[in-house]
Amino acid sequence: MTSLQVLADSTNQHLENLSSFYAQHILPYVKGRSSKTYIAAAIAALFSYRVYKMVHVPKNLRHIPAVPFWPYMTSVLSGEGIDIRARKVILPVLAKSPNGLYLRPNQRGWSVGVAAPSAMKTLFLRIGDYPKDQKLLRNQHSLAFKFIGSQNIVALNGPVWKKHRMIANPAFHRSMPVKLFGRLSEKMMLQFEKEGDGLENVDVPNFLQRFTLDIIGLAAFGYDFEALEKPGNEKVNAYEDILTGVRNPLHFFFPILDRRFLWAMPKRRELHTKLGDMNNVFNNIIENKRQTLATLKGSIEDAEKDLLTLMLEANEESNDADHRLSNSELRSDLVVFFVAGHDTTSNALSFALYYLAVNPHIQEKARKEVIDILGDGNDVVHPTSTQCTEMKYLYMIIKETLRMSPPAQNSSPREGAEDIELAGSLIPKGTVLNADIFVMQHNPAIWKNPETFYPERFAPGAESESKAGTGLAWVPFGNGPRQCIGMNFSLAEQKVLLSMLLRKFTWELPENSINKDGLVLNGGISIISPRDLHLKFTPRF
Ligand code: HEM
Numbered sequence: 001m002t003s004l005q006v007l008a009d010s011t012n013q014h015l016e017n018l019s020s021f022y023a024q025h026i027l028p029y030v031k032g033r034s035s036k037t038y039i040a041a042a043i044a045a046l047f048s049y050r051v052y053k054m055v056h057v058p059k060n061l062r063h064i065p066a067v068p069f070w071p072y073m074t075s076v077l078s079g080e081g082i083d084i085r086a087r088k089v090i091l092p093v094l095a096k097s098p099n100g101l102y103l104r105p106n107q108r109g110w111s112v113g114v115a116a117p118s119a120m121k122t123l124f125l126r127i128g129d130y131p132k133d134q135k136l137l138r139n140q141h142s143l144a145f146k147f148i149g150s151q152n153i154v155a156l157n158g159p160v161w162k163k164h165r166m167i168a169n170p171a172f173h174r175s176m177p178v179k180l181f182g183r184l185s186e187k188m189m190l191q192f193e194k195e196g197d198g199l200e201n202v203d204v205p206n207f208l209q210r211f212t213l214d215i216i217g218l219a220a221f222g223y224d225f226e227a228l229e230k231p232g233n234e235k236v237n238a239y240e241d242i243l244t245g246v247r248n249p250l251h252f253f254f255p256i257l258d259r260r261f262l263w264a265m266p267k268r269r270e271l272h273t274k275l276g277d278m279n280n281v282f283n284n285i286i287e288n289k290r291q292t293l294a295t296l297k298g299s300i301e302d303a304e305k306d307l308l309t310l311m312l313e314a315n316e317e318s319n320d321a322d323h324r325l326s327n328s329e330l331r332s333d334l335v336v337f338f339v340a341g342h343d344t345t346s347n348a349l350s351f352a353l354y355y356l357a358v359n360p361h362i363q364e365k366a367r368k369e370v371i372d373i374l375g376d377g378n379d380v381v382h383p384t385s386t387q388c389t390e391m392k393y394l395y396m397i398i399k400e401t402l403r404m405s406p407p408a409q410n411s412s413p414r415e416g417a418e419d420i421e422l423a424g425s426l427i428p429k430g431t432v433l434n435a436d437i438f439v440m441q442h443n444p445a446i447w448k449n450p451e452t453f454y455p456e457r458f459a460p461g462a463e464s465e466s467k468a469g470t471g472l473a474w475v476p477f478g479n480g481p482r483q484c485i486g487m488n489f490s491l492a493e494q495k496v497l498l499s500m501l502l503r504k505f506t507w508e509l510p511e512n513s514i515n516k517d518g519l520v521l522n523g524g525i526s527i528i529s530p531r532d533l534h535l536k537f538t539p540r541f
Contacts, residue, residue, distance in 0.1 A: 182382025
């Protein structure tokens with residue numbers, strides 16, 4: 001059956017359901033009334049039908065336990081953190097699931113949340129059976145589509161995705177730009193003292209957002225956002241506003257707002273204009289770089305090359321034109337690196353600083369390791385790649401942070417390619433599935449005392465390794481062929497900054513912190529971030 005036929009069939013089905021709903025529930029009330037009443041009734045019917053479709057679990061999925069619709073949606077739309085939603089709404093349902101699968105609402109009905117190591121492994125490794133769901137990116141009017149397009153490394157499947165990955169892989173497998181990480185870490189530490197209340201009350205997520213944005217801009221294509229030195233400048237604000245707009249849960253659940261109701265939302269319209277301007281900036285950078293590369297061929301040192309330069313080189317080296325990326329594909333990939341690499345790493349770092357603040361003995365143990373490797377003294381030291389590899393305990397801290405607070409709470413959605421069995425449950429063709437990273441990593445049936453921050457569970461031979469045979473229980477970067485391409489980049493960035501901070505400062509929560517009785521998370525359905533995390537730093541020299 002062609003996809004056109006499938007679409008026609010499903011449209012017919014919807015129309016049939018809609019007309020029978022209309023005849024049964026609406027028509028009896030409007031017979032003999034004015035045409036306005038008919039129109040209002042038709043709109044009411046359409047709306048009620050959509051709500052009905054969203055609320056009711058379809059028959060072919062009823063064998064999988066579902067979260068209660070209204071409590072789940074209330075939690076999402078009220079901005080509650082995923083930790084609260086997981087505890088109140090999801091984990092109780094999951095406790096009744098025999099295989100770690102559960103249902104939750106999404107934009108187009110219901111999707112399967114995958115939250116057990118064995119099913120997780122299948123989902124991540126069998127990319128042919130569970131390709132990325134591309135429907136969300138077909139809405140050409142949405143801000144997300146205009147920002148990252150559909151031809152990018154995260155969204156694509158099959159041979160076209162492979163082409164993108166092959167061009168990008170070499171750029172991420174060379175040695176990491178640790179000098180850049182060290183330089184910007186030092187800049188950020190100096191900036192701590194210059195702003196607001198100085199070291200007494202540092203707005204940690206704000207600094208880290210600026211730090212990781214400057215890094216990804218420079219590392220990706222030599223573009224300096226100047227976020228650390230000139231906070232709130234136009235370039236930074238435009239980027240942040242667009243990203244917030246893309247992730248707005250209301251627009252995520254109701255994409256029709258961008259498609260049909262933009263005229264009624266001047267602020268949203270403004271975002272679309274800002275996005276157009278930013279896309280032009282990125283396009284110009286790519287074109288200029290292509291031309292510079294042609295003139296300077298061979299004269300740029302490898303260590304100084306940014307990701308775009310390395311991707312352009314890989315493009316050039318490919319003999320087959322079908323294996324090269326166009327300017328617009330390159331732009332989409334670079335924007336993806338921004339979106340996927342900036343907030344994720346900055347939140348991972350904020351969380352690590354929080355866990356170290358509330359666990360002073362762990363902070364002290366990490367500091368000892370860092371000083372053993374980098375030496376003590378009154379000067380700022382930038383770690384090398386080799387020294388980063390030696391920081392074993394710091395790595396355990398980073399892993400435990402990413403277990404407790406994985407910045408990407410879900411994988412991107414997959415779609416069952418055929419009717420298929422996953423962990424003993426039938427998944428009908430076309431069903432949307434998500435790896436529920438946060439929930440699995442907090443499930444007491446999988447991790448011992450999951451709410452306790454305990455880096456030692458990642459020591460050789462300890463709890464984490466003992467799970468190897470059961471599937472994938474730790475997946476903050478995903479796994480399999482589509483594992484995060486920027487994982488090592490982010491880990492190196494985290495190790496450089498954390499080790500430099502540990503050497504230079506000790507830190508704790510200020511007395512009045514809202515996080516005193518436990519970490520408070522912002523709401524949202526994609527990236528998790530801490531709310532109002534301020535820290536008090538004390539210099540060691
Ligand atoms: C703590 C930091 C990060 C976290 C937690 C994270 C998380 C993830 C996860 C969970 C996936 C898999 C998504 C899926 O299978 O659906 C992923 C994929 C990806 N990430 Fe990251 N990421 C981080 C940093 C970065 C950085 C620094 C970059 C780039 C500079 C990056 C670029 C990508 C790309 C391009 C993919 C898609 C790979 C593909 O499909 O082939 N990420 N990331």
